Amino acid sequence: MLPSSPSPLTILVIDDQSASRVAVVAELDRAGHRALEADSAAWGLELFKRYRPDLVLLDVEMPAHDGYWTARQIRAAEPGGWTPIIFLSQRDQDQDVWRGIEAGGDDYLVKPVSPMILHAKLRAMQRLLGMRQRLVQLSDELRSANAQLHELSNADALTGLMNRRALDERLHQCIAQARRDGLPLTLVLCDVDYFKRYNDSLGHVEGDACLKRVAALLREACRRPSDCVGRYGGEEFALILPNTPRSGAMTYARALIRTMALAGIPHPDSDIAPHITVSGGITTCVADASTTAEGLLLRADDALYNAKAHGRNRFFSYEMQMDTLEQRQPASARPLDK
Numbered sequence: 001m002l003p004s005s006p007s008p009l010t011i012l013v014i015d016d017q018s019a020s021r022v023a024v025v026a027e028l029d030r031a032g033h034r035a036l037e038a039d040s041a042a043w044g045l046e047l048f049k050r051y052r053p054d055l056v057l058l059d060v061e062m063p064a065h066d067g068y069w070t071a072r073q074i075r076a077a078e079p080g081g082w083t084p085i086i087f088l089s090q091r092d093q094d095q096d097v098w099r100g101i102e103a104g105g106d107d108y109l110v111k112p113v114s115p116m117i118l119h120a121k122l123r124a125m126q127r128l129l130g131m132r133q134r135l136v137q138l139s140d141e142l143r144s145a146n147a148q149l150h151e152l153s154n155a156d157a158l159t160g161l162m163n164r165r166a167l168d169e170r171l172h173q174c175i176a177q178a179r180r181d182g183l184p185l186t187l188v189l190c191d192v193d194y195f196k197r198y199n200d201s202l203g204h205v206e207g208d209a210c211l212k213r214v215a216a217l218l219r220e221a222c223r224r225p226s227d228c229v230g231r232y233g234g235e236e237f238a239l240i241l242p243n244t245p246r247s248g249a250m251t252y253a254r255a256l257i258r259t260m261a262l263a264g265i266p267h268p269d270s271d272i273a274p275h276i277t278v279s280g281g282i283t284t285c286v287a288d289a290s291t292t293a294e295g296l297l298l299r300a301d302d303a304l305y306n307a308k309a310h311g312r313n314r315f316f317s318y319e320m321q322m323d324t325l326e327q328r329q330p331a332s333a334r335p336l337d338k
């Protein structure tokens with residue numbers, strides 16, 4: 001009797017000659033494997049697709065379709081997969097072996113098959129299968145580790161929002177998309193008011209907790225799937241709002257101011273409100289070839305500076321400032337409603 005294998009395999013035996021098939025199946029049974037039998041290429045292929053065996057023992061000479069054809073069909077039926085195929089044949093010429101390997105086979109046995117050789121080949125294939133499984137598992141682990149790494153390198157450690165690197169990348173993508181679609185794109189830079197005083201009054205740990213809360217509120221404010229928010233640095237956040245015109249941006253800004261007021265995060269040392277407030281700079285463009293991420297950031301920053309200079313707890317639109325200047329109305333930029 002053959003020595004038993006480390007773990008039993010499901011083996012598909014495809015052979016039109018019942019005597020040799022039965023003999024092989026008997027050997028497999030003796031070694032503790034589970035055998036599936038097919039007496040034709042077509043039926044063998046069907047069983048292969050249905051049961052996905054661990055290994056195939058495949059006769060070369062069969063009527064209708066031969067073993068080479070069957071091997072090619074098996075390979076085509078498992079893209080990216082690999083099931084060992086061992087050819088069984090009475091032919092023992094070098095070119096027969098070569099043809100078998102070329103057709104997608106992994107080994108070649110001459111009939112009548114010696115039980116000991118059969119068992120040794122199965123062991124070798126089993127070892128290869130194990131190594132392949134380990135390789136597949138390792139590459140899966142590597143893929144998920146890479147995905148995790150990518151996520152970590154794009155996330156801000158304190159708030160979990162996108163970090164500046166990821167924001168810059170997203171802004172470039174959004175500009176390209178807006179250019180293709182011919183739709184308006186809005187960028188908002190948002191800064192917590194009197195945050196230094198908040199830290200000075202309550203300490204850095206409370207300051208961190210406050211930034212986390214503000215981040216969560218801003219994240220909630222991103223209702224559309226295409227809207228996104230990230231931490232631009234320190235107590236400054238950036239919101240990218242695709243397909244958002246100037247009027248939409250203003251509505252959005254008012255909602256943000258209301259959100260902060262409703263949240264009512266106490267600020268013990270603010271000149272403008274008993275709670276945390278934010279100021280913001282908005283820029284809206286219909287992107288063309290001259291639109292750049294750097295240009296948008298400069299505009300939003302300019303508007304933010306003016307919002308701060310005009311009292312905080314407000315949002316300024318860069319484009320509205322420009323319109324105001326052009327119309328020779330008061331030189332100062334016009335704030336959006338609180």
Ligand SMILES: Nc1nc2c(ncn2[C@@H]2O[C@H](COP(=O)(O)OP(=O)(O)OP(=O)(O)O)[C@@H](O)[C@H]2O)c(=O)[nH]1
Nearest residue numbers: 191192193194195196197199204207208234235308
């Ligand atoms: N707790 C905490 N504080 C931070 C963090 N990043 C930046 N800060 C603080 O944020 C404060 C920002 O101060 P300023 O730039 O003077 O601005 P501000 O006090 O908010 O004043 P305005 O912006 O003019 O309203 C500084 O004291 C920074 O140390 C952080 O991750 N955690």
